[in-house]
Amino acid sequence: MRRITLFCGHYGSGKTNIAVNYALYLRSLGHKTVIADIDIVNPYFRTKDSEGQLKAAGIRVISLPFANSNVDLPSLPSEVYSVFQNTEEYAVFDIGGDDSGAYVLGRFAPYILSGEPYDNLYVVNFHRPLTSTAEEATEVLREIEAAGHVPFTGIVNNTNLGEETAAQDILLSDGEARRLSRLTGLPLVMTSVREDLAAEVNLENVFPLKLQKKYW
């Protein structure tokens, strides 16, 4: 577990949910923790929606000044740089989807690459239509790397169908996740699973998730 963890991936792959849960997990281990939402492409359903829960857990939250407002302005807060100076804090980055969301990472790539080892995890949901196979997922992964200038270090299999997810969906996707791992040479570091299904998913490194979004 490295001090800086980035979550990137196709938009809608589940990055925000995982980032929020991962920050809460780091905090539960007793680490000082900060979460930075630098998603400048997604207008709704953001890390900021979970701000109350995160702050209550004692996590520092960095988010865009106009998040969840009526202003569609992709500005980044200078506070993000504190993550690279304040080295006793564990940091989780929630980054916008696809290459268009990953461009902001380029701004911080020199700091990330010149410092201590980091984790840049590629979140994939094989039930998303544009990343339904290992080949398609690789294509998106390469586009994100080219835009963000931060090489990936691992894969998170977050295959799900929202509230209709069954344990079987996740188990069946494991083969595709391993194929993606072989194609890219990146290790499969975790399989994230809605917490009520976690006991049924008999795989290595299962990471249980509390879902953050609810749509009536």
Added chain:
Amino acid sequence: MSEKVLMKGNEAIAESAIRAGCLHYFGYPITPQTELAAYMAKRMPKIGGVFLQAESEIAAINMVYGVAATGKRVMTSSSSPGVSLKQEGISYIAGSDLPALIINVQRGGPGLGGIQPSQSDYFQATKGGGHGDYHLIVLAPDSVQEMADLTALCFDLADQYRMPAMLLADGTLGQMMEPVLLPEPSTSTVEKPWAVTGTQCKRPHNIVNSLYLKPEVLEKTNFDRFARYKQIEENEVKYESFMMEDAEYCVVAFGIAARVSKNAVIAARKEGIKVGMIRPITLWPFPKKPLREAAERVKGFLSVELSMGQMIEDVRLATDCRRPVKLCNRAGGMIVSPEEVLASIKSLGGDKS
């Protein structure tokens, strides 16, 4: 793997349109519908289709007009301020009797407004929107599944009646993710003998036009068009009736407001209040008949809208104001909560007017 996939509403519209045989997309990005254009940009080049980001919404709708004249399935998408810009082109398409699909993933207004969800383009969508006498077929989904299903239906109805159709969604439906079973590829075989496709020197020229030099002729095109609209009002009304069998009160809501309201209706039933909901799926043609019938039985109506109250006028017209119709609303990008709707349902009971 199951057949379902997890999609954003905006993506579901795009993929469903492709499956409906739409290989021509023209648009200009605007929050909260940009994923639709982004999806088209990725998919169209892979399937031999056209994705074109025009220099403006006005350019995009006129490109739609051009392709529609050739009889090919074609669409554009935008959000409220962008759809306002498209109105001139939409009027020309309606005046030329051409099928096309326009998507409006609404945001708060008026003016530049904001990027949060809204339903305040109801008037614009259902009463014409541009200049002249015309209607659009307007369908209002309330889930990602319906975003996909109603997109396909829009194309079929537009072809069948030779007129533009609009899918009227909102930012929440565009952005939210749900499992969806995508529709099968379209097998529609509507003949389009009017299409401008080249005569091969075998038939007279087809001319697509909305200019008529003689007022008598222009009047006749209007009368003929409205005769067609009458057929649509008779044959194509769609709505969902929820817990209306024994209802004493009726909630009327569409799209995301209906989704919130359904929770409130269920909560009210648990408290012993006999309330049901009629959810218009076609906003034009508006489901007048079921509302008129409900007015025979219920004591009052509640129109739940993310606007200052627009559909409420159609509820009053459909019911000839025979029962009180109250409004429960939020505006400007705010979403009504199930608790607010429940409180409004309870207030209907206390109304003796």
